[in-house]
Amino acid sequence: MNDVVAADDLADLVIHASGVEVRRGGNKLLADLDWAVELDERWVVLGPNGAGKTTLLRLAAAELHPTSGTVHVLGEQLGRVNVFDLRTRIGFTSAAVHGRVPPQERVRDVVLSAGYAVLGRWKESYDRMDTDRADELLATLGISHLAERAFGTLSEGERKRTLIARSLMTDPELLLLDEPAAGLDLGGREDLVARLSALALDADAPAMVLVTHHVEEIPPGFTHALLLSQGRAVASGLLDDVLTSENLSETFGQDLVLQRSGDRFFARRR
């Protein structure tokens, strides 16, 4: 990549991947990947099981380095930056984070402790500002009434919402959501989609990347899509351009029909 061009471009880019390949045990998890996410964009990364979506999100979360190619996150090049500093600027929710929360932890503390980059309450007193911020986020996600409950007693949907509140606690510049609606029932999914939509439409919210298998889970307000299949981009760009029956069929290897109802998407086999 040309360094002079990159310096200008990178100022407005939250994620920039150029010629990225990730190899593990002889497998190409990602190949030939070019991708750019700007500050005000909300991206959905869509693809079948094993397509490389989580691998891509872990690159964006500075949890993984590419085998070849370059990845810049928030203007910093992976491999040339202290990833621990970089990660404080990124909110990331995934099943892996879910599994690390102590079940006895109170919901408010799960959210609060993000500001201290720990899981499990470790300080007896937090700043009043932090507590107010945590309560504000619990209200935004509709779980204020659960603030005193132990995380382990929550339903799947309530846990997901708690972890999204946690990932917003540090006012991240980039929010990464790995399959936030997985395992939710219809009501839980619809509630989460509505809350993520409100977040996506909030001009003050960070840039967002949401990974999903299902077009039904795309919250209105998301602007761009990257379709991944077998580690490669099938299509990438504005949601309305990229989300077509043809692209979806190629991505999932089946003859699919995409339907749109208002600002929501649905897909079925032809």
Ligand SMILES: Nc1ncnc2c1ncn2[C@@H]1O[C@H](COP(=O)(O)OP(=O)(O)OP(=O)(O)O)[C@@H](O)[C@H]1O
């Ligand atoms: N350490 C590894 N060694 C070899 N292959 C791996 C390794 N880690 C992941 N893979 C493979 O890489 C591919 C991409 O994995 P990844 O988790 O990124 O896919 P995904 O799109 O998130 O899948 P899913 O939707 O099922 O979560 C999968 O086929 C997976 O088996």
